[in-house]
Amino acid sequence: MSQATIGDSEFDRDTAVTAREPGVYDAELSAGWTIIQAVNGGYLLAVLGRALADTLPHPDPISVSAYYLTASVPGPAVVRTETVRTGSTLSTGQASLYQYAEDGTEVERIRVLATYGDLDGLPDDVRTSAKPPAIPPPEHCLGTADGPAPLPGSSAIIERLDIRLDPATVGWAVGAPSGKGEMRGWFGLADGRDPDPLSLLLTVDALPPTSFELGLMGWTPTVELTTHIRCRPAPGPLRVAITTRNLAGGLLEEDAEVWDSADRLVAQSRQLAKAPRG
């Protein structure tokens, strides 16, 4: 199989949107990005991101805030977008993804507000005190083939991702969670497609939840997820580090950082999620 490229890959085909009329897009949610019973939230975000990139005058997501309302399922969907404000360097839009109830009525799955810009047109200055996460080289990390028992239900997304987890954050897989709210690993698409700003929307929500390492197995549905794309990623593997500092009131935050092969911080995200009952 030849290496997939940006624009010609399964991720690109499965996030494609078709304009039905100005600002309204048909999409087909693929079963290929599901885990257990859920369609991955980052994949859904990329579908919404594609629609907004078409609607707004600027090409790249800079900030995307998503509120997850109801659970998506594979199949047809429609994305309705609105241009909220257009400026010279940034523009802001809104988008909602809907699916259909049995009687044909639309059910809203996710609503997002987002600001887009042109990542190639930003000033060059960088002042950073952020350091890439210390993750062992990929050959010392744990991939899917090293995994434990098969998942109940779909594991389709796992076949499409090349994730290699830091051994320090996979105690959960052998029944010995570290007790720390940390998850780290290498991230790539399995077909070799390089990262771009759109695929970063998938990347920030693709690792196992930090709650696994807190000893809480189970589902952590996202309430809200905001992603800031800080730089166009260089080709090659990404490193992702996710941290949870505070679980309280049945909710936890997951702070994700994504670093590219050029050691640049390319995305930051935070989500508020419901904690598993434990």
Add this chain to the structure above:
Amino acid sequence: MSQATIGDSEFDRDTAVTAREPGVYDAELSAGWTIIQAVNGGYLLAVLGRALADTLPHPDPISVSAYYLTASVPGPAVVRTETVRTGSTLSTGQASLYQYAEDGTEVERIRVLATYGDLDGLPDDVRTSAKPPAIPPPEHCLGTADGPAPLPGSSAIIERLDIRLDPATVGWAVGAPSGKGEMRGWFGLADGRDPDPLSLLLTVDALPPTSFELGLMGWTPTVELTTHIRCRPAPGPLRVAITTRNLAGGLLEEDAEVWDSADRLVAQSRQLAKAPRG
């Protein structure tokens, strides 16, 4: 002057909204929460938060994501809200704050998506590795009376806040910024009103910008600000710590944590802002 209380204070009067019709609220943006030429973004957020608390079936903001579109000015405003989804424990809404152009047309200032819940109805479990920031006691911090030259334009908000900054983060005030993207201090309302979830929306955006300590004086307009209210705050002073790790492409993030007098992490926020040109 007797101590102001929650519900009977200048903050409460200045964030009041009056229902014009279901979901539509009139407000009067007070000049009392301006600095230089701008109406404080946290104060605006509290006005929107009041309207959403009235619209939605749940009382407390849990997650609020705001996109700042155009600059607000003191004077009349209208807030239009929409109930997006209601659930048993959480509900989600949208709100926009508008002001009026000279010809009377509405100009949108801010749009927010938010999830509300009942902070008193959440589970009690807390697992946290977060530690309160190390800030010297208030008497060793620097208040307004210790400040340097007067600001150009309005400093009205400064009179309404009791902020005492950690001396380690006020080098900027004497022309010697630390070079670190850190700002820390004690926060209270000057009239003694205790904090509540709504006033936390003000608190997360009330300290001087971290960019001052990076040696970049000037305006840092917010692009996006998401706040998670994690716990109802106990009475008494709050501690706020803001950190910027990455300034790149003319944008910087400000991560804020707010701690209450009972040493609980009561709010986390992140904003993406435009960096001053320096």
